Amino acid sequence: xxxxxxxxxxxxxxxxxxxxxxxxxxxxxxxxxxxxxxxxxxxxxxxxxxxxxxxxxxxxxxxxxxxxxxxxxxxxxxxxxxxxxxxxxxxxxxxxxxxxxxxxxxxxxx
Amino acid sequence: xxxxxxxxxxxxxxxxxxxxxxxxxxxxxxxxxxxxxxxxxxxxxxxxxxxxxxxxxxxxxxxxxxxxxxxxxxxxxxxxxxxxxxxxxxxxxxxxxxxxxxxxxxxxxxxxxxxxxxxxxx
Numbered sequence: 565x566x567x568x569x570x571x572x573x574x575x576x577x578x579x580x581x582x583x584x585x586x587x588x589x590x591x592x593x594x595x596x597x598x599x600x601x602x603x604x605x606x607x608x609x610x611x612x613x614x615x616x617x618x619x620x621x622x623x624x625x626x627x628x629x630x631x632x633x634x635x636x637x638x639x640x641x642x643x644x645x646x647x648x649x650x651x652x653x654x655x656x657x658x659x660x661x662x663x664x665x666x667x668x669x670x671x672x673x674x
Numbered sequence: 675x676x677x678x679x680x681x682x683x684x685x686x687x688x689x690x691x692x693x694x695x696x697x698x699x700x701x702x703x704x705x706x707x708x709x710x711x712x713x714x715x716x717x718x719x720x721x722x723x724x725x726x727x728x729x730x731x732x733x734x735x736x737x738x739x740x741x742x743x744x745x746x747x748x749x750x751x752x753x754x755x756x757x758x759x760x761x762x763x764x765x766x767x768x769x770x771x772x773x774x775x776x777x778x779x780x781x782x783x784x785x786x787x788x789x790x791x792x793x794x795x796x
Binding site: 662 | 709711720721735737775784786788
């Protein structure tokens with residue numbers, strides 16, 4: 565199972581919106597509605613931001629939203645803030661009953 | 675409040691074995707699917723394996739790099755998850771996290787422990 569493909573880095577100015585893509589296959593992202601997104605600050609454990617493609621856990625800002633089209637899922641951060649600067653990972657359940665993470669994206673707030 | 679506390683990490687030589695534990699509290703452990711996720715120094719997240727609840731069969735699944743070398747198990751009477759690692763390789767060096775989902779049986783990783791560092795080196 566290969567890692568899902570994410571851009572290595574995405575940047576934006578405060579207040580702007582950015583989108584991170586996560587590309588898989590028909591055996592993972594394209595086959596299940598079990599795509600999730602994680603934010604990780606240096607030295608910290610990851611934090612769940614989106615589950616099941618587009619659902620936000622309680623306590624997560626509504627500036628974060630998720631979507632999916634075919635084999636590609638996306639995370640959009642609107643109204644970018646300095647605290648959003650972090651690494652972001654997608655994950656998907658697979659047809660083999662395993663899970664796989666994305667390659668990770670470093671978000672920089674300019 | 676959900677708490678996951680890993681222990682058992684340390685320095686081990688290539689070819690050696692190690693067992694990690696994850697003590698859980700604040701939720702009904704026996705109902706939860708439990709996972710191990712690792713992160714090598716300066717690298718991304720890598721799913722290691724999971725064990726389903728007994729109600730869902732109690733079965734295990736593993737990532738290809740660890741299949742046949744690692745075993746995930748659980749003791750519901752002790753609210754504890756385990757990761758037995760055999761034939762360790764230098765590329766297994768990582769922080770190992772235990773995790774469980776947003777709801778029982780969900781395929782995401784909502785709750786995380788603080789992680790335990792495993793270093794495989796001669």
